Amino acid sequence: MKYxxxxxxxxxxxxxxxxxxxGKTGTAVxxxxxxxxxxxxxxxxxxxxxxxxxxxxxxxxxxxxxKYLKSLGxxxxxxxxxxxxxxFSGNVYAIPEGRIVFQNEPLVQVxxxxxxxxxxxxxxxxxxxFETMIASKAVRSYLVAKGKKLVDFGFRRAHGLExxxxxxxxxxxxxxxxxxxxxxxxxxxxxxxxxxxxxYVMIFDKEEDAFRAFAKLYPKNxxxxxxxxxxxxxxxxxxxxxxxxxxxxxxxxxxxxxxKLSKEVRKILDENGLKNVRIIVSGGVDxxxxxxxxxxxxxxxxFGVGTKFITSADAPYFDIAYKxxxxxxxxxxxxSPGKKTFPYKRQVYRYYENGKMKYDETxxxxxxxxxxxxxxxxxxxxxxxxxxxxLKEIREVVMSELEKLPxxxxxxxKHYEYEVKILDWE
Amino acid sequence: MKYxxxxxxxxxxxxxxxxxxxGKTGTAVxxxxxxxxxxxxxxxxxxxxxxxxxxxxxxxxxxxxxKYLKSLGxxxxxxxxxxxxxxFSGNVYAIPEGRIVFQNEPLVQVxxxxxxxxxxxxxxxxxxxFETMIASKAVRSYLVAKGKKLVDFGFRRAHGLExxxxxxxxxxxxxxxxxxxxxxxxxxxxxxxxxxxxxYVMIFDKEEDAFRAFAKLYPKNxxxxxxxxxxxxxxxxxxxxxxxxxxxxxxxxxxxxxxKLSKEVRKILDENGLKNVRIIVSGGVDxxxxxxxxxxxxxxxxFGVGTKFITSADAPYFDIAYKxxxxxxxxxxxxSPGKKTFPYKRQVYRYYENGKMKYDETxxxxxxxxxxxxxxxxxxxxxxxxxxxxLKEIREVVMSELEKLPxxxxxxxKHYEYEVKILDWE
Numbered sequence: 001m002k003y004x005x006x007x008x009x010x011x012x013x014x015x016x017x018x019x020x021x022x023g024k025t026g027t028a029v030x031x032x033x034x035x036x037x038x039x040x041x042x043x044x045x046x047x048x049x050x051x052x053x054x055x056x057x058x059x060x061x062x063x064x065x066x067k068y069l070k071s072l073g074x075x076x077x078x079x080x081x082x083x084x085x086x087x088f089s090g091n092v093y094a095i096p097e098g099r100i101v102f103q104n105e106p107l108v109q110v111x112x113x114x115x116x117x118x119x120x121x122x123x124x125x126x127x128x129x130f131e132t133m134i135a136s137k138a139v140r141s142y143l144v145a146k147g148k149k150l151v152d153f154g155f156r157r158a159h160g161l162e163x164x165x166x167x168x169x170x171x172x173x174x175x176x177x178x179x180x181x182x183x184x185x186x187x188x189x190x191x192x193x194x195x196x197x198x199x200y201v202m203i204f205d206k207e208e209d210a211f212r213a214f215a216k217l218y219p220k221n222x223x224x225x226x227x228x229x230x231x232x233x234x235x236x237x238x239x240x241x242x243x244x245x246x247x248x249x250x251x252x253x254x255x256x257x258x259x260k261l262s263k264e265v266r267k268i269l270d271e272n273g274l275k276n277v278r279i280i281v282s283g284g285v286d287x288x289x290x291x292x293x294x295x296x297x298x299x300x301x302x303f304g305v306g307t308k309f310i311t312s313a314d315a316p317y318f319d320i321a322y323k324x325x326x327x328x329x330x331x332x333x334x335x336s337p338g339k340k341t342f343p344y345k346r347q348v349y350r351y352y353e354n355g356k357m358k359y360d361e362t363x364x365x366x367x368x369x370x371x372x373x374x375x376x377x378x379x380x381x382x383x384x385x386x387x388x389x390x391l392k393e394i395r396e397v398v399m400s401e402l403e404k405l406p407x408x409x410x411x412x413x414k415h416y417e418y419e420v421k422i423l424d425w426e
Numbered sequence: 427m428k429y430x431x432x433x434x435x436x437x438x439x440x441x442x443x444x445x446x447x448x449g450k451t452g453t454a455v456x457x458x459x460x461x462x463x464x465x466x467x468x469x470x471x472x473x474x475x476x477x478x479x480x481x482x483x484x485x486x487x488x489x490x491x492x493k494y495l496k497s498l499g500x501x502x503x504x505x506x507x508x509x510x511x512x513x514f515s516g517n518v519y520a521i522p523e524g525r526i527v528f529q530n531e532p533l534v535q536v537x538x539x540x541x542x543x544x545x546x547x548x549x550x551x552x553x554x555x556f557e558t559m560i561a562s563k564a565v566r567s568y569l570v571a572k573g574k575k576l577v578d579f580g581f582r583r584a585h586g587l588e589x590x591x592x593x594x595x596x597x598x599x600x601x602x603x604x605x606x607x608x609x610x611x612x613x614x615x616x617x618x619x620x621x622x623x624x625x626y627v628m629i630f631d632k633e634e635d636a637f638r639a640f641a642k643l644y645p646k647n648x649x650x651x652x653x654x655x656x657x658x659x660x661x662x663x664x665x666x667x668x669x670x671x672x673x674x675x676x677x678x679x680x681x682x683x684x685x686k687l688s689k690e691v692r693k694i695l696d697e698n699g700l701k702n703v704r705i706i707v708s709g710g711v712d713x714x715x716x717x718x719x720x721x722x723x724x725x726x727x728x729f730g731v732g733t734k735f736i737t738s739a740d741a742p743y744f745d746i747a748y749k750x751x752x753x754x755x756x757x758x759x760x761x762s763p764g765k766k767t768f769p770y771k772r773q774v775y776r777y778y779e780n781g782k783m784k785y786d787e788t789x790x791x792x793x794x795x796x797x798x799x800x801x802x803x804x805x806x807x808x809x810x811x812x813x814x815x816x817l818k819e820i821r822e823v824v825m826s827e828l829e830k831l832p833x834x835x836x837x838x839x840k841h842y843e844y845e846v847k848i849l850d851w852e
Binding site: 004006007008009010011012013014015017018019021022024028030055064065068069072074114118121122123125126127129130153155156157158159160161162163164165166180181182183185186192193194195196197198199200202203204213214217218221307308311312313316317318320322323324327332 | 430432433434435436437438439440441443444445447448450454456481490491494495498500540544547548549551552553555556579581582583584585586587588589590591592606607608609611612618619620621622623624625626628629630639640643644647733734737738739742743744746748749750753758
């Protein structure tokens with residue numbers, strides 16, 4: 001897939017052709033927003049903008065794409081010529097990555113001749129929903145991890161390879177420390193980490209031979225998976241190895257009663273002078289488990305967080321929409337039950353009290369209210385007008401945002417709805 | 427991403443280097459299986475094999491990949507040379523796409539020198555889980571749709587673009603009739619379909635002008651979205667248009683009380699001689715809604731199935747594993763609590779009674795039992811040894827499989843566990 005022009009729903013193309021045919025090429029504004037946060041999300045972390053900008057640049061139609069569209073028999077030659085030359089020429093307004101956002105806030109607004117803005121619909125929703133959803137899930141583990149290390153172990157159960165790679169990005173900005181995903185390491189410069197699998201332990205005649213072989217090659221990363229046969233026995237073997245002089249950095253427990261095992265293993269290690277050996281836990285880890293285990297006093301130093309975070313299992317999609325809000329300067333809105341939209345290109349203003357977020361307002365772009373404006377012009381006439389921040393910078397934005405978020409919204413078990421006032425309805 | 431070699435977890439690479447360093451290059455068999463079906467799945471549709479074969483062929487390391495791995499400082503030059511020349515040389519055994527499968531059945535078995543088989547772990551799980559999960563979700567809509575049309579409308583809320591494209595493939599083999607996803611149409615030859623969005627209706631001064639303009643350009647696909655303002659009023663406008671001679675193929679309802687609206691709209695259409703005009707429903711459609719609406723007598727002709735199917739929302743991941751089961755001809759298994767594995771490369775035998783599936787057995791590959799064997803050798807010494815079926819052929823396999831599945835397993839609301847006997851434990 002060299003070009004992304006076909007990464008769209010068919011109706012975007014049929015509507016675009018009709019718009020052009022009817023001379024409807026006025027400037028439209030479409031707004032992407034989450035209508036209602038899932039019950040288990042008190043706030044979201046805005047993410048995916050850099051991916052979106054890359055994708056929009058690549059939203060073009062090459063010979064192969066044109067040939068396929070022609071084969072469908074529903075597009076006229078002059079429309080195919082229009083697509084052949086297609087390059088997005090509009091403006092993109094967005095809330096930068098890493099900001100905390102809420103329901104009904106325009107994460108991305110696309111302002112362009114309507115055929116262009118329409119063609120991008122599928123791409124915009126697909127891109128922003130996924131990374132925002134994953135960052136917003138990952139940050140919940142960060143909130144309960146009490147400064148302990150978090151690593152993305154989810155690649156294998158992501159919805160495809162691309163999802164795994166983008167999720168590694170989203171989790172890193174949300175406070176994870178690294179990923180097991182090597183491609184994500186290369187693409188985004190995220191620290192890559194890993195230990196060993198059960199298969200590795202099983203290949204050696206004795207468990208301790210596997211540990212010894214691994215430590216020989218990776219003395220700085222000598223983390224041993226100790227639950228293949230008997231976790232407690234394996235912990236004792238680790239002690240013996242350390243006494244032999246084998247480097248031991250940590251042990252990983254991937255199954256069983258994590259609280260009980262981690263306490264017993266900690267005791268064995270401590271009693272043998274291995275206070276610096278870390279305990280890493282994986283297998284079914286999510287924010288609920290982390291909280292529960294810490295509440296029960298489990299001495300865990302790091303978590304491999306996998307399946308449930310990378311699929312955003314308790315909220316695997318958002319009620320997210322990309323809606324027409326303005327056409328030729330006039331407000332547009334929809335009245336369908338449960339699917340009402342708010343007219344106009346909008347700014348989001350944030351208000352604080354004692355340094356903590358108090359409420360937000362969304363109002364007409366030109367409204368000049370007093371709060372902190374969140375929305376920025378990112379692409380103008382199809383060109384990026386400012387350098388996008390690095391992944392590390394976005395991560396720092398998230399950390400600073402969490403400082404400003406009142407504590408109740410950080411609760412992972414209770415629902416609190418932050419106030420977003422919607423001005424300028426008509 | 428030209429090559430897929432880095433689409434792996436770091437530990438696969440560190441283990442592979444250690445295996446080579448320790449001279450552990452014997453033949454291993456790894457088995458991919460679902461440990462326990464989610465409560466809301468009575469059976470699965472095997473899918474993703476073609477994607478996997480393509481990915482395995484492309485699992486290589488180019489200059490860029492080698493350069494990145496070198497930069498990590500943990501891989502020796504001779505291992506990097508090994509990767510530079512890497513090409514999978516082993517055997518792949520699999521249950522063909524479209525077959526009905528159950529818990530503990532080896533969907534894919536990789537037999538290769540252990541460093542190779544280990545390196546593929548992440549790729550195999552990622553690929554097979556996703557497509558199998560989506561096909562297994564999609565088929566549930568097919569089971570309750572009573573022969574009415576089903577179309578994939580999920581692209582926008584898939585976990586990334588790739589997930590959307592592969593989900594279109596998986597849903598087509600599971601009985602869907604088409605997709606809105608244009609790229610999937612091009613890649614897989616799936617019929618592409620679409621109607622119009624609310625934005626399109628809102629751009630015209632009057633609702634009926636939008637319908638008229640659309641029908642003029644697409645007389646064969648004149649399906650009008652009628653819920654932008656008032657669904658009943660819009661249905662009446664559709665009748666007027668038809669009387670004017672405007673072609674009308676169908677109407678789409680995307681919100682509101684679907685049962686009530688579809689009945690009223692049907693009545694309006696029928697009373698005005700528009701018995702052939704179809705009613706298409708979208709918006710929050712899944713197998714539960716389809717069943718409920720039909721149980722309540724809704725006269726719906728086609729469904730746009732989106733978000734909940736494309737994210738497999740009620741089971742967004744499986745308890746799926748890729749485990750070492752044999753090394754150098756010796757059985758291997760794991761004893762971790764809740765994570766037991768079964769040794770040996772295996773065949774799956776299926777037994778029937780009166781043409782309906784009765785139970786399955788898994789036994790040693792060489793066991794020659796009486797049932798129908800499901801597992802086939804697909805790749806030998808790294809090469810595909812048989813042409814894989816076309817998408818249409820796979821779809822026919824699914825249809826034929828559903829014929830053989832006893833009715834109780836087709837219930838989407840109750841859980842029935844099919845018997846899979848596991849022979850040859852040790």
